[in-house]
Amino acid sequence: xxxxxxxxxxxxxxxxxxxxxxNINISALFTIPEEFDISYSDRKVKNYNYVDFxxxxxxxxxxxxYVNSSENKISNYKKVIEDIQPDxxxxxxxxxxxxxxxxxIAKYGTWGIHASLLPKYAGGAPLVWAMINGEEKTxxxxxxxxxxxxxxDIIAQSEVKIEFNDTIKEVYxxxxxxxxxxxxxxxxxxxxxxxxxxxxxxxxxxxxRSPNDGEIDFNKTGLEIYNFIRAQSPPYPGAFFKxxxxxxxxxxxxxxxxx
Numbered sequence: 001x002x003x004x005x006x007x008x009x010x011x012x013x014x015x016x017x018x019x020x021x022x023n024i025n026i027s028a029l030f031t032i033p034e035e036f037d038i039s040y041s042d043r044k045v046k047n048y049n050y051v052d053f054x055x056x057x058x059x060x061x062x063x064x065x066y067v068n069s070s071e072n073k074i075s076n077y078k079k080v081i082e083d084i085q086p087d088x089x090x091x092x093x094x095x096x097x098x099x100x101x102x103x104x105i106a107k108y109g110t111w112g113i114h115a116s117l118l119p120k121y122a123g124g125a126p127l128v129w130a131m132i133n134g135e136e137k138t139x140x141x142x143x144x145x146x147x148x149x150x151x152x153d154i155i156a157q158s159e160v161k162i163e164f165n166d167t168i169k170e171v172y173x174x175x176x177x178x179x180x181x182x183x184x185x186x187x188x189x190x191x192x193x194x195x196x197x198x199x200x201x202x203x204x205x206x207x208x209r210s211p212n213d214g215e216i217d218f219n220k221t222g223l224e225i226y227n228f229i230r231a232q233s234p235p236y237p238g239a240f241f242k243x244x245x246x247x248x249x250x251x252x253x254x255x256x257x258x259x
Contacts, residue, residue: 001087001190002084002085002087003026003027003086003088004026004106005019005026005028005092006030007053007090007091008047008050008053009050012051012093013051013053015092015180015183016056016092019183020056024184024187027086030064031053031065031067032066032095032096034046034050034052036069037069038096045095049093065080073096074098074099086106088109088111088187088190089102089110090112090183091145094112098110098145100147103145103146108190109144109145110144111142111155112145112150112152113140113183114140114143115140116139117137117157118198121138122206123204124206124208125206127168127231128168128231128232129209130162130231131168131171133227134223134227135162137160137161138159138162138171139160140160141154144195148203150205151198151200152198153195153197155195155196156182156186160178167233168236169233211237215242216228216239222256223256226254229252229254237250
């Protein structure tokens with residue numbers, strides 16, 4: 001099996017290492033720099049979960065290619081990917097749309113993992129939004145990429161519980177573990193996958209978040225503020241408030257008590 005892997009986050013690395021340790025062949029790696037251009041921002045965006053893939057590339061002797069902005073798009077590598085003749089392209093922790101001209105190169109299409117039970121919480125920062133909204137469960141969806149936002153055919157799904165005391169890191173770790181399982185099982189059974197169409201009328205698309213979105217609104221209830229803080233705790237930039245002397249106080253952990 002030939003696989004092209006796109007990723008640039010800690011999640012990407014965890015998934016990639018899991019596949020390599022199971023002797024799944026990765027023919028090429030594509031990644032994005034830690035600071036990169038993107039359409040919704042007029043300046044470079046920082047990837048707070050960034051992982052450098054160069055060491056993995058050297059250790060496993062996998063060609064590594066960089067994607068960034070309109071000058072160096074994934075479509076510029078079309079010939080490289082065509083020459084690999086991939087069975088599947090995996091997009092695991094990525095910030096750019098993958099065009100149809102690239103997606104369709106792979107025999108079984110281009111797959112992504114989204115940290116929600118699609119069609120719920122499509123779009124940006126699904127775990128953060130789920131925790132901010134006080135959800136008691138989330139999940140993982142392995143799906144086939146199409147032109148819309150997380151709206152492709154579902155390959156597999158698995159539910160993940162959000163405990164009241166969980167931080168974003170703990171939920172992130174649960175989601176990563178489940179993601180490894182459903183991806184590996186799907187690759188092993190790639191010839192018998194039953195692709196399930198999503199009801200696109202039910203897709204909820206949430207926006208991306210930036211560090212400035214972490215400012216605490218003290219008009220919210222105690223529970224809402226508690227959820228807001230734990231949803232943006234490390235490794236994310238954190239919930240914060242500003243003081244009268246122009247300082248930013250970041251709150252990484254909180255608990256609720258009656259008064």
